Amino acid sequence: MVTPPSPETRQSKVKLAVEGLTIRYGSESALRDVSLQIYEHEIFGVIGPANSGKTSFLKTINRMDVFNPNMHVEGTILFDGRDVRRWRNVYALRSRIGVVFPLPVGLPLSIYDNVALAPRLRGGQSSADLDVIVERCLTRAALWDEVKDRLDALGSLLSGGQQQRLTIARALSQDPDLLMLDEFSIAVDPVTTMRIEDVLKELRNEITIILVTNLVQQARRLADRTAFFLQGECVEIGATEDLFTGAVQDPRTRDYVEGKFG
Amino acid sequence: MSPDVSTTELSSGRTGVTADDFDRRNLDWYVDKAVEVLVFICGISAIIFIIGIFTFITKEGYAFILQMDWVEVFTTQYWFPSDEGDPEFGILALIAGTASVTGLAMAVAIPFSLGGAIFVAEFASGKTREVLKVLVELLAAIPSVVWGFIGLSIMNPLIIKTFDVPVGLNVLNAGIILGLMAAPIMTSIAEDALKAVPDRYREAAEAMGATRWQIIVRVVLPAAKNGLLGAVLLGVGRGFGETMAVLMATGHSVNIPGSLFDSVRALTATIAAELGETAVGSEHYQALFAIGIFLFLITFIINLSADLIVRGVREG
Ligand SMILES: Nc1ncnc2c1ncn2[C@@H]1O[C@H](COP(=O)(O)OP(=O)(O)OP(=O)(O)O)[C@@H](O)[C@H]1O
Ligand SMILES: [Mg+2]
Numbered sequence: 001m002v003t004p005p006s007p008e009t010r011q012s013k014v015k016l017a018v019e020g021l022t023i024r025y026g027s028e029s030a031l032r033d034v035s036l037q038i039y040e041h042e043i044f045g046v047i048g049p050a051n052s053g054k055t056s057f058l059k060t061i062n063r064m065d066v067f068n069p070n071m072h073v074e075g076t077i078l079f080d081g082r083d084v085r086r087w088r089n090v091y092a093l094r095s096r097i098g099v100v101f102p103l104p105v106g107l108p109l110s111i112y113d114n115v116a117l118a119p120r121l122r123g124g125q126s127s128a129d130l131d132v133i134v135e136r137c138l139t140r141a142a143l144w145d146e147v148k149d150r151l152d153a154l155g156s157l158l159s160g161g162q163q164q165r166l167t168i169a170r171a172l173s174q175d176p177d178l179l180m181l182d183e184f185s186i187a188v189d190p191v192t193t194m195r196i197e198d199v200l201k202e203l204r205n206e207i208t209i210i211l212v213t214n215l216v217q218q219a220r221r222l223a224d225r226t227a228f229f230l231q232g233e234c235v236e237i238g239a240t241e242d243l244f245t246g247a248v249q250d251p252r253t254r255d256y257v258e259g260k261f262g
Numbered sequence: 263m264s265p266d267v268s269t270t271e272l273s274s275g276r277t278g279v280t281a282d283d284f285d286r287r288n289l290d291w292y293v294d295k296a297v298e299v300l301v302f303i304c305g306i307s308a309i310i311f312i313i314g315i316f317t318f319i320t321k322e323g324y325a326f327i328l329q330m331d332w333v334e335v336f337t338t339q340y341w342f343p344s345d346e347g348d349p350e351f352g353i354l355a356l357i358a359g360t361a362s363v364t365g366l367a368m369a370v371a372i373p374f375s376l377g378g379a380i381f382v383a384e385f386a387s388g389k390t391r392e393v394l395k396v397l398v399e400l401l402a403a404i405p406s407v408v409w410g411f412i413g414l415s416i417m418n419p420l421i422i423k424t425f426d427v428p429v430g431l432n433v434l435n436a437g438i439i440l441g442l443m444a445a446p447i448m449t450s451i452a453e454d455a456l457k458a459v460p461d462r463y464r465e466a467a468e469a470m471g472a473t474r475w476q477i478i479v480r481v482v483l484p485a486a487k488n489g490l491l492g493a494v495l496l497g498v499g500r501g502f503g504e505t506m507a508v509l510m511a512t513g514h515s516v517n518i519p520g521s522l523f524d525s526v527r528a529l530t531a532t533i534a535a536e537l538g539e540t541a542v543g544s545e546h547y548q549a550l551f552a553i554g555i556f557l558f559l560i561t562f563i564i565n566l567s568a569d570l571i572v573r574g575v576r577e578g
Contacts, residue, residue: 064465064468064469091471092471094469094470094471095470095471097469101462101465101469103462105462105463107463107467107481107485108459108463108484109481109484109485117467117472117480117481120480121470121471121472121476121480174470
């Protein structure tokens with residue numbers, strides 16, 4: 001395994017600055033007063049047990065919270081220095097952020113159309129361009145070899161693991177600055193997971209990645225820095241190696257990564 | 263091979279007893295069988311009814327079909343079935359009447375119902391949606407004679423006045439009436455088809471930055487196309503089969519329409535209007551049943567092709 005470069009050498013520009021983020025569903029809070037910074041071209045891991053607020057955190061970044069009138073968000077999230085809640089064109093914001101959900105969503109379109117959807121939404125691509133994009137994204141998502149002879153088949157009829165890779169290809173086809181993966185490997189076999197992890201390591205040179213995972217070892221393998229969320233609280237943020245070597249601020253972090261959590 | 267091995271093991275290990283336990287038919291088994299038979303009878307009864315109906319109309323009409331002049335029937339427009347000396351049985355004009363009215367009705371109903379379904383399923387929320395759904399279902403329940411009455415007493419004078427034509431009972435009138443009649447049920451089915459598209463598809467597209475309209479056009483409509491096609495074909499079937507409203511609003515005159523303002527006569531309306539005044543077993547009577555057979559076959563073909571298209575779409 002490649003050791004991730006230490007955060008100091010990578011720290012270039014702040015891609016995402018979160019200040020005092022609090023998320024509530026009705027009166028129940030899902031996330032309380034979280035502040036953190038994510039740097040450009042790093043893989044930022046988020047670990048934590050169920051219900052710790054990881055998914056809610058991702059939803060506020062690309063403004064998926066607007067679909068849930070019950071969800072209240074306070075604090076600021078600066079994306080490239082601009083408050084995401086003040087972006088007038090939320091569609092433009094979302095098109096710069098690729099999202100991979102825990103459960104695969106192969107749209108009921110052909111495999112080709114699944115991947116070509118985002119470029120088509122943006123417009124201005126010739127069909128030759130689209131062919132190139134589709135092949136590149138499917139290759140990166142480790143799916144091209146399996147589907148290259150049946151790009152016309154329905155994406156929703158692929159196997160679960162294939163659909164998840166299709167979802168990743170679709171997210172990549174947006175050519176995003178920021179890729180958010182929410183427990184992407186739930187429906188993917190270990191071999192494919194490793195192939196996708198290799199892809200993510202390559203992508204680190206081009207984009208910023210937020211990796212929410214319930215596999216602490218996955219965070220260890222991939223993330224430059226990692227945050228530990230616990231019941232809506234951000235318990236710890238630090239260089240991933242520190243979290244795993246015991247150099248932590250909070251003993252709960254050590255318990256969690258060592259699997260001592262009940 | 264492998265099941266054999268396990269059976270051998272079983273019977274060699276626990277002979278007799280095991281076989282008894284597995285073979286005994288208890289109450290659950292009988293209930294299950296009884297339900298299976300019952301459901302089978304219900305299912306098969308639909309087929310029996312269809313065959314029964316078809317047999318009946320064939321029995322009444324086949325004598326005519328056997329001796330009729332196919333070319334005359336399908337290519338001439340002269341329908342004088344009860345002429346003493348020289349009856350004529352050309353149904354071309356009747357086919358043209360049914361087809362023109364149904365065609366116009368679909369031109370009216372498809373945009374209406376598709377738009378309505380998109381609004382109800384994708385845009386309306388809460389109360390608005392509930393109210394709209396109830397209204398649409400109410401509209402679908404209006405008896406066709408009421409629609410015919412609207413055609414006669416409201417559309418007729420309106421068309422005469424607006425377009426300055428001598429008669430208002432024509433293709434335009436019947437097409438609009440039939441379109442409005444078919445639209446509610448088409449809306450309802452199309453809305454079901456849109457609602458059946460899972461929200462995760464919409465969310466996935468939303469997360470990619472698609473606008474609401476882009477999601478509808480690029481994701482929801484393609485995903486729902488089978489159901490939408492079903493809605494349209496149901497409307498077409500309704501158009502072919504509708505009798506009362508068409509009888510009242512077309513003007514009921516045998517005519518190949520040259521414009522929307524020509525009166526026409528539909529196949530169904532011809533049967534309804536004439537069957538009562540023919541002698542059972544007469545040539546005229548048999549000719550009407552032959553038209554019934556023709557209508558039956560058309561509806562059958564529409565449904566069958568709908569089925570095939572939908573299946574083709576599915577296999578993509
Ligand atoms: N749509 C919602 N409506 C109401 N409450 C919600 C909603 N989504 C999440 N919550 C609540 O917010 C809290 C955090 O949920 P969230 O999905 O962010 O956790 P998570 O860390 O992603 O968990 P998991 O690891 O199981 O995916 C939970 O207590 C959950 O019940
Ligand atoms: Mg989650």
